[in-house]
Amino acid sequence: MADNEDCPISRLRLISMINRDSHSFIKSRLGDIDINSGQFPLMFLLYYHDGINQGTAALKLNLDKGTVARGMMRLEDSGLIIRKKDDHDRRNYRLSLTPAGRLAMERLHEIRAELESSLVAGMSDEDRRELDRLLQLMHRNVSEVPDG
Template sequence: MLDDELHFLLLKAFNHSNRRIDAAIRRIGLLPGQPKIIECLAEQDGLTAKEICTRCILDKSTMTGLLKRMETRGLVRREASETDRRSYRVFLTKLGRDYAARIAAIMQDADAQATRGMAPVEAVALNTALRQVIANLEVADAVEQDAAEQDAEKEG
């Protein structure tokens, strides 16, 4: 039965959560992907685009378009990096910080809905278990990537 399989439960939970969050962020005028970037910069302002890509699990082409739209709307500003003139650092503007507070409320509501009926200790255990699932899958991805690179070297 699919409802007993972890991969299906993770996908189903993601879809419900994502639909709820997506609707709420669209109501405040943001596009998918933008809230993650704003949350990331609210946590640590002045990151490079590459650092944001890594933390937000976004590819470079998606990041470029999102940052351009966000800069046009006045949510972020870019400054040339002092140590590497080829890159730049991204900072939230005052408007971006105002949105960060609104996004935090949306995400807190989504988390509260997702964990409704759970004891606080259960919610903490869920987060801990999900972090372990993510770590396990990241290791598996790295092993598979290494194997693919070794196969490509043998063929090439």
């Protein structure tokens, strides 16, 4: 690993590469499930938070609301979720998995488990805890930097 001299932003490059490889891992496993890797986290969010709206989904996943809007539309087109206008506040959509979506989740859980265990293969429990702590710290650090 001669990357220390080669690439002084190696931590950043590593993070970026892990991110891309993970997307590509997910894509390679989706088979006939009609979603893309970008919709993967949306499906899990709906699995755990039935009836959530798009704005809250964006907040929870730390994504732009436009990104979430388009992702959810695509999931709706694929028949995996439904978006129903909230009768009490018609600005909101209430998002839920359809039966087809719940079925797909079985496979998505497997894919997630496989990816998670690939990622942390060869790490002790202590390593994994450390990793989570350090990732969370980095995230807080870099998301709180003042603009400009």
